[in-house]
Amino acid sequence: MKEHREELIKISITTFLLVLLITLQQTKILSLPFWGWLLLYLIPYLLIGWEVLREAAEKILHLDALDESFLMTVATIGALILGEYAEAVFVLLFFSVGELFEDIGADRSRKSISALMDLRPDRVSIERDGTLVTVSPEEAKIGEIMVISAGDRLPLDGVITEGSSALDTSALTGESLPASVQVGDAVAAGCINLSGALKVRITSSAAESTVAKILKLVEESAETKAKSETFIRRFAKVYTPIVVLLAVLLAILPSVLFGNPQKWITEALSLLVISCPCALVVSVPLAYFNGIGMASRRGILVKGAATVEELARLKTIVFDKTGTLTHGNFSVTVIHPNEVTETELLSLAALAESYSNHPISLSLKNACHSPLDRSRLGTAHEFSGEGISVEIDGKTVLVGNEKLMQRFSVDCTNDCDHSGTVLHVAIAQQYVGHIVIADEIKPSTPEAVQALRQSGIQTVMLTGDRLSVAKDVAEKVGIANFSAELLPADKVNKLEELMQIPANRPCAFVGDGINDAPVLLRADVGISMGTLGSDAAIEASDMILLNDNLQKIPLAIRLAQKTCRIVRQNIAFSLTVKFAVLLLALFGFSNLWIASFADVGVLVLAVLNSVRK
Ligand code: ADP
Ligand code: MG
Numbered sequence: 001m002k003e004h005r006e007e008l009i010k011i012s013i014t015t016f017l018l019v020l021l022i023t024l025q026q027t028k029i030l031s032l033p034f035w036g037w038l039l040l041y042l043i044p045y046l047l048i049g050w051e052v053l054r055e056a057a058e059k060i061l062h063l064d065a066l067d068e069s070f071l072m073t074v075a076t077i078g079a080l081i082l083g084e085y086a087e088a089v090f091v092l093l094f095f096s097v098g099e100l101f102e103d104i105g106a107d108r109s110r111k112s113i114s115a116l117m118d119l120r121p122d123r124v125s126i127e128r129d130g131t132l133v134t135v136s137p138e139e140a141k142i143g144e145i146m147v148i149s150a151g152d153r154l155p156l157d158g159v160i161t162e163g164s165s166a167l168d169t170s171a172l173t174g175e176s177l178p179a180s181v182q183v184g185d186a187v188a189a190g191c192i193n194l195s196g197a198l199k200v201r202i203t204s205s206a207a208e209s210t211v212a213k214i215l216k217l218v219e220e221s222a223e224t225k226a227k228s229e230t231f232i233r234r235f236a237k238v239y240t241p242i243v244v245l246l247a248v249l250l251a252i253l254p255s256v257l258f259g260n261p262q263k264w265i266t267e268a269l270s271l272l273v274i275s276c277p278c279a280l281v282v283s284v285p286l287a288y289f290n291g292i293g294m295a296s297r298r299g300i301l302v303k304g305a306a307t308v309e310e311l312a313r314l315k316t317i318v319f320d321k322t323g324t325l326t327h328g329n330f331s332v333t334v335i336h337p338n339e340v341t342e343t344e345l346l347s348l349a350a351l352a353e354s355y356s357n358h359p360i361s362l363s364l365k366n367a368c369h370s371p372l373d374r375s376r377l378g379t380a381h382e383f384s385g386e387g388i389s390v391e392i393d394g395k396t397v398l399v400g401n402e403k404l405m406q407r408f409s410v411d412c413t414n415d416c417d418h419s420g421t422v423l424h425v426a427i428a429q430q431y432v433g434h435i436v437i438a439d440e441i442k443p444s445t446p447e448a449v450q451a452l453r454q455s456g457i458q459t460v461m462l463t464g465d466r467l468s469v470a471k472d473v474a475e476k477v478g479i480a481n482f483s484a485e486l487l488p489a490d491k492v493n494k495l496e497e498l499m500q501i502p503a504n505r506p507c508a509f510v511g512d513g514i515n516d517a518p519v520l521l522r523a524d525v526g527i528s529m530g531t532l533g534s535d536a537a538i539e540a541s542d543m544i545l546l547n548d549n550l551q552k553i554p555l556a557i558r559l560a561q562k563t564c565r566i567v568r569q570n571i572a573f574s575l576t577v578k579f580a581v582l583l584l585a586l587f588g589f590s591n592l593w594i595a596s597f598a599d600v601g602v603l604v605l606a607v608l609n610s611v612r613k
Contacts, residue, residue, distance in 0.1 A: 004100060004103060004104060007096065007099075007100050007103070008100070010047060010048055010096065011048070011093065011096055011097060011100065013044070013047060014044040014047055014048040014089065014093050014096075015093065017043060017044040017047075017089075018044050018086065018089050018090065018093065021037075021040055021041060021044070021085075021086070022086050025037060025086075034083065037085055038080065038085060041080075041085035041086065041088070041089055044089045044093075045076070045080070045085075045088055045089045045092065048089065048092045048093050048096050049072075049076065049089075049092035052069045052072050052073060052092060052095065053069075053073055055069040056069040056070045056072070056073035057073075070240065071240065071243070071244075071272050071275065072091065072092065072095055074244075074269075074272055075091060075269045075270070075272040076088040076091050076092055078265065078268075078269040078272075079091070079266075079269055082262065082265065082266055082269070084266070087593065090593065090596060091595075091596045094596045094597070094599070094600040095596070095600070097600060098599070098600045098603040098604065101603065101604050101607050121137070121152070121153045121154075121155040122136055122137070122155075123135070123136065123137075123155070124136070124137050124140050124146050124155040124156060125146060125147045125148075125149075126140055126144050126145065126146050126147075127144070127145045127146075127147060127199070128144070132147060137155045137156050137189075137206040138205075138206045138207075140155075140156060140202055140206070141202070142202050142203060142204065142205060143201065143202060144201070144202050145161060145199050145200065145201055145202075146158065146199070146200050146202055147197065147198070147199055147200075148193045148197065148198045148199075148200060149193070149197050150165070150193055150194065150195055150196060150197060151192070151193065151194075152192070152193050153189075153190065153191070153192050153193075154187055154188065154189045154190065154191050154192075154193065154200070155189055155206075156189050156200075156202050156204065156205075156206060156209055157186070157187070157188050157189050157202070157203050157204045157208075157209045157210055158186070158187060158200035158201050158202045158203050158204075159184065159185065159186050159187070159200065159201050159203055160181060160182065160183050160184065160185050160187060160198055160199070160200055160201075161183060161199045161200065161201050162183065162198065162199035163182075163183070163196050163197055163198040163199060164180070164181060164182035164183065164196060164198075165180070165181055165193050165194060165195045165196040165197075165198055166178040166179065166180050166181070166194040166195050167179045167180075167181050167187060167191045167192065167193060167194060168191060168192040168194050169188070169191045169547075172188060172190050172191060172210065172211070172299065172546055172547075173299040173546045173547035178194055181198075186203070187200060188209070188210040188211070189209040189210055189211045189212075190209075190210065190211040213538065239275070240275075243271065243272065243275040244272070246271060247268040247269070247271045247272050248268070250264060250267055250268040250271055251264050251265045251267075251268035252264075270594075270595045271582065271595075274578065274581045274582055274595040274598065274599060275578065275582065280570070280571060280574050280575075280606075283570045283574070283603070283606035283607050283609065283610045284567055284570060284571070284610075285305070286607060286610040286611065287563055287566045287567045287570060287609075287610035287611075288304075288305035288308055288563060288567070290563070290610055290611050291308055291559055291560065291562070291563030291566075292304075292305075292308065294559055295556055295559050295560075298552065298555060298559075299545065299546040299547055299552060300543065300544075300545055300546070300552050300555070300556045300559070301543065301544040301545075301546065302542070302543050302556070302560075303541070303542050303543065303544075304542075307525055307542040307543055308560045308563050308564065309560075309564060310506040310508075310524050310525050310542075311506075311508075311525060311543070311556060311557055311560035311561075312557070312560040312561040312563070312564040313506055314457055314506050314507075314508055314525065314557060315457065315458060315503065315504050315505055315506060315507065316457065316458040316459075316460060316498060316504045316505070316506075316507040316508070317452060317457055317458070317459055317460070317507075317508045317509075317510060317553070318459075318460040318461070318462055318494075318495055318498065318507065318508065318509045318510070318519075318523070319459065319460065319461045319462070319479070319509075319510050319511075320461075320462060320463065320491075320509070320510065320511035320512060320516055320519075321461055321462070321463035321465060321470065321473055322359055322360075322439065322463065322464075322465065322512065322514075323359045323511075323512030323514060323529075323548075324510050324511055324512050324529065324548075324550075325441060325442065325445050325461065325473060325477055325479075325550070326439040326440060326441050326442060326445075326473065327439060327440050327441075327442055327548075328359030328362075328363075328439065328512060329359070329362075329363055329366075329439070329440065330359065330360055330363035330364075330421065330437035330438060330439050331363070331367070331437065331438055331440075332346065332363075332364075332367045332435055332436070332437050333418060333420055333436050333437065333438045334416070334418045334420075334435070334436040335433070335435050335436075336414070336416055336433050336434050336435075336436075337432065337433035338431060338432050338433045339432065339433075340432055340433065343370065345425060345432060345433050345435065346364070346367060346368050346435065347368050347370050347372065348392070348397065348425060348427075348432075349364050349368075349399045349423060349425050349435055350364045350365050350367070350368035350372060351372045351373070351374070351376065351377065351392060352380075352388060352390045352392060352397045352398075352399045352425075353365060353388060353399060354372065354374055354377060354380075354390075355377075355380045355382070355388070355390065356382055356388055357514065358382075358514055358515070359439075359512070359514065360421070360423065360437065361388075363437060364423075364435075364437075376392050376393050377390060377391065377392060378390065378391025378392070378394065379391050383400065383403075383404055383407065384487065384488045384515045385403070385464035385486065385487040385488050385490075385515065386400045386401060386403045386404040386407065386464075386487070387399050387400010387401055387403075387404035387423070387424075388400060388404075389404070389408070392427075395427050395428040396408075396427075396428055396429075397425070397426070397427050398410065398424070398425065398426040398427075399423055399424070399425050400423065400424065401421075401422065401423070401424065401464075401466070402422075402424065403485075403487075404424070405424050405426065405431075408426070408429065409429070410424070410426045410429055410430075410431055411431060412424045412426075412431055412434070414434065416434060416436065418436045419438075419468055419469065419472065420436045420437055420438040420469060421436070421437050421438070421439070421465055421466065421469055422434050422435075422436050422466070423435045423436075423437060439473075441473060441476055441477060442548065442549075442550065444549045444550050444551045445477045445550050446476070446477050446478055447551065448549075448550035448551045448553060448554060449477050449478050449479060449550070450478060451551070451554040452553065452554055452557075453478070455554065455557065457557075458481070458504065459478075459479045459480075459481070460479065460481045460482065460498065461473070461474050461477075461479045461481070461482035461483075462482070462483050462486055462491045462494055462495070462519075463482070463483075463484050463485075463486065464484075464485065464486050464487060464488070464491075465484060465485070466484060466485060467484040467485060469484070470482055470483075470484035470485075471484070488515050488516060488518060488519070489518070491516065491518075491519045492518050492519050492522050495507070495509060495519055495522055495523060496522065499522075499523075499524070505524060506524035506525060507523055507524050507525075508523055508524065508525040508526070508527055509522070509523035509525075509526055509527065510527040510528075510529065510550075510553065511526075511527070511528055511529075511537075512528065512529060512537075512548070513528040513529070513537025513538075513540075513541070514537075516528075516537075517537060517539070517540040518540075520537065520540040520541050521540045525542045525543060526540055526541040526542050526543070527541060527542070527543045527544070527545065527553065528540070528541040528543075528544055528545070529544070529545040529547070529548045529550075529552075543556065566609055566610060566612075569609060570606040570609055570610060573602065573605070573606060573609075574602045574603075574606055577598055577601075577602045578598075578599075578602070581594065581595060581598045581599075
């Protein structure tokens with residue numbers, strides 16, 4: 001409430017002065033000539049209306065669009081000319097009350113979003129020269145060790161070097177179950193350390209931390225609020241001149257025909273006040289803003305109002321396989337070496353994968369227990385959807401699928417009949433064996449796919465993996481429509497094919513953000529999950545899931561539908577009331593009092609509707 005104190009004081013003083021003046025005037029305690037009353041009424045009029053008048057004057061000077069401040073100004077100056085002093089003040093007073101509501105509503109939404117702001121503690125305990133010092137997160141350097149006691153929030157991102165604990169990640173991911181963490185695990189700022197004390201090596205600066213990225217995103221999505229406003233503004237640009245024209249006609253035509261110009265001028269002025277579209281201007285963006293805020297509290301970041309609209313109408317969802325439908329944590333099931341030992345083959349593959357951040361690479365590094373000597377590595381090149389080629393001890397080592405082997409003309413025919421993703425390994429054009437790895441389907445996947453299908457959304461899977469693996473996964477998760485052995489560019493083509501059929505749109509693509517930025521960009525709604533690490537994916541997506549639970553997608557769709565329903569209700573409601581009062585005004589049954597009551601009433605109800613949970 002503190003931020004609104006000034007407004008509240010203005011409104012209270014104006015109300016008091018208005019009541020006082022009306023009483024004095026009506027009871028004839030004070031008798032003054034008309035200009036005396038005019039001067040007295042001008043005090044509350046200017047007190048409450050100064051901002052609106054100034055805004056209108058600026059708009060006129062800059063030849064800007066005629067908007068609601070213009071309507072208010074013309075209407076109230078007209079009322080003053082007509083001698084309706086109290087009404088003039090009252091219209092502006094109610095307009096201010098409406099604006100106050102708008103501010104409070106916007107603040108509420110903003111607060112719910114910026115609950116995230118509290119996630120960053122402003123102190124951090126760092127080990128320096130064997131002693132513990134407390135500094136601000138900005139002063140801590142990457143590589144330093146911070147000490148996190150049980151119950152504390154992590155101020156910075158890092159990797160655990162000592163201790164194990166359970167983390168409450170709910171603030172970041174909306175996930176209520178604590179996550180257990182141990183040495184070697186990456187932990188993000190904003191999580192709460194629930195049990196044991198931890199030592200954590202800092203891996204990113206305060207400005208680059210996960211929370212900072214989330215905040216930036218949220219702020220950006222709040223900014224795109226302006227995007228949906230332009231629709232309202234465009235509407236006002238057409239609407240206001242029409243209303244002004246109607247008002248002029250209403251003031252002139254009947255006066256000429258029937259006489260009594262004062263009555264018709266009053267009608268025309270009240271027409272101007274009634275037509276103010278402020279309920280729409282205020283409540284529509286607020287509803288989107290509130291919806292986006294609700295989603296962000298559940299670990300779903302939506303980048304703007306346009307995305308909310310698309311989500312609500314979604315027809316098709318296309319899934320990437322690895323890391324999206326599956327965990328992306330491959331376990332090594334078989335190692336078939338030619339002429340080398342199993343351990344040699346595995347550590348060679350793991351070393352070759354050093355530069356990659358593909359889930360396959362991370363899994364190989366985990367599976368390989370011997371230390372990797374990175375000094376043996378030369379230049380590397382990753383072929384998206386195929387694998388990697390890298391110089392090791394001066395020889396070209398290849399790790400990847402059949403496509404990669406064909407690219408380098410390496411013969412990889414073998415009689416291995418194990419199901420799973422096969423990684424072939426070659427040194428200097430010589431085939432040295434293959435490693436079969438298997439991924440696990442996320443437990444949340446089948447249910448999420450089913451929930452989507454039940455709400456009438458088509459599901460599709462695209463993958464770069466082998467057909468046999470793709471078929472197996474598609475069957476298990478319940479997706480009938482799938483394509484396999486696709487390169488990232490093929491995925492874009494497949495998606496475009498789908499999107500050419502209007503019945504399939506809007507169409508979303510869900511990926512883990514590894515090598516699928518082009519598809520994320522191309523889809524109507526690009527959704528990436530659990531990859532706050534990848535800036536490219538964040539850039540390319542319209543929606544980001546902070547954890548990798550696919551159930552968040554049906555949830556996001558439900559929230560979007562609810563938001564759009566509220567917007568539609570508000571538009572219908574305010575236009576109906578507006579139209580009814582307009583009709584009354586046109587037939588001369590309405591006055592400024594009714595007009596401003598109707599407008600503010602609609603505004604308040606629409607705003608309340610917008611910010612409801
Ligand atoms: P998905 O469509 O399932 O996300 P990708 O397009 O990321 O799969 O990769 C497709 C295939 O390309 C993988 O199944 C794998 O055979 C091969 N591949 C991609 N990146 C690598 C890598 N870094 N190392 C080895 N193989 C890779
Ligand atoms: Mg992928």
